Amino acid sequence: MSAALMRAGTRRPKLELGRRLLGFYSGLVIIYTMVPIVVMIVFSFNIAPNGRVALKWLGFTLNAYRNAFGIQDLTGALVNSLVVGVGSAAISIILGTPLALALTRYKFRAKTATDIVIFADIAAPAVVVGASLLSLFLELNIPRGLITILISHVAFNVAFAVVVIRARMIGLDRSLDRAAADLGATPWVAFWTVTMPLILPGIVGAGLLGFAMSIDDLIITNFVAGQTLTFPLWVYGAAKIGTPPQVFVLSTFIFAAGGALAVINSLINRRAERRNNG
């Protein structure tokens, strides 16, 4: 028996224990990340005196669910958020896909500069992005509202769309679209019939991420919203005077819908991968 094997033999129980502990620790961290979510869902069923969420458990009720859309402003803010989320995700995909294509398929002069701008856009702190966009809108006298929110959300979603779609494109087999070209397809036709179906999971992923980033954002939106309210802005404003239970209810809806969508997307991807491999 070689020395290495012997060592492995004597060390295994200790390593096994370490591995178990590590697994246990990771489980604890995952539970820790869930704590606020569980609290939110549980307290959406709590009795809410004066229409505000109570800090203690007072008893089970479905009242808030029956009046989930009872606060008109809040529902309106949620609709604004959904509109901006879908809109900014769609626009950033349309803008980002060609750039991702250029960055993966071509060597060109402005590539490094583009990389730096994309990188800066992702790394820039939200306060600075928000304050600078507000400065622009103030100087150009552009009234703040839904349009400026949409513009700002596209400004940060574009970079994420490029990165996600690009990651998908890098893994692609170039011989496929070369074959299409050899068979007489124009670049335009080759893109839509060969490349596009292959990068679609990346595009869907970029869209989902963009939507999530948009509905998550408070800081940038807070700067450029003017009098218009999105869901996070409404919640932030209400936080000072007490949170109505409807906030938790609507957020539970978003959580359930978002989680379900992500699960469906990953199941479809997994099935597609299995089909490709088998």
Add this chain to the structure above:
Amino acid sequence: MRRLSRQFAPYLLSLPSWAYLAVFFVIPLGSMLGLALATGDPLSGYVISDNFSEFSLGFSEYHAEFVRSFLYGSISTVVTLVIAYPVAYWIAFHGGRNKSTYLFLLVLPFFVTFVIRVLAWEFILSDQGFVLGPLKSLGLIPQSTHILSTQWAVIGGLVYNSLAYYVMPLYVALEKIDRRVVRAAGDLFATPAVTFFRVIVPLSAPGIFAGFLLVFVTNVGDFVNADILGGTGTYMIGNVIQDSFFVNQDYPLAACLSSMLMFLLMLAIFLYARVFGTDTIQDYAT
């Protein structure tokens, strides 16, 4: 003709996003600088001047908030790294078939909007909430105990919100490590500790730095955690910028402070790009 179109193709393809990012990302940074140097008030309008005194004023008046922001930012980033690394390591090396499920569970909280995650912590940690309340009535902790409004509540909130942002780049970096290198270290009689610190940690360095940058920059500029979980003693520079814009309507001061924050963070990013290149962040950003 074909060659010509090939030469122009990348520029045509990148034109839409370039134009967009130029108008709504790069130029606004310039207008922010312009506004910082402006004099005037919201009613009568602003005149761009060379009011550089705003910068020295901004720094002398608010250096405490700057220092605090960078302090909270660094502490929360280091704590997040320490918490996240073992998790990323375990998922990458021992996650088996369920890797993507574990990662999914870690990002699941993101389907609840940021401000509500922070609010939920305010709820959990509040003085008479369901955690501290019963402990106090049982006499296990003194009545005066409070967690909210302390710097630890703010740092805790920052850590919680950056956890998934840090696990992801770490996971990507660890996942890329060739397992044969790790086995080779063992065959060459490295103890598990030596293998970990001399082989695995250095090989995962790009993930450590990419995550550090993303989390640090985000946390330095945050004001929501400080606003909801903190008190008057935990004001960060983001809170001051926010208040200057919307409470005091001192636009030049607000623009000046965010320009200063931008310069300081750009310096950090520049150093990062110098050392590690810009490609790594692209790989690890998502």
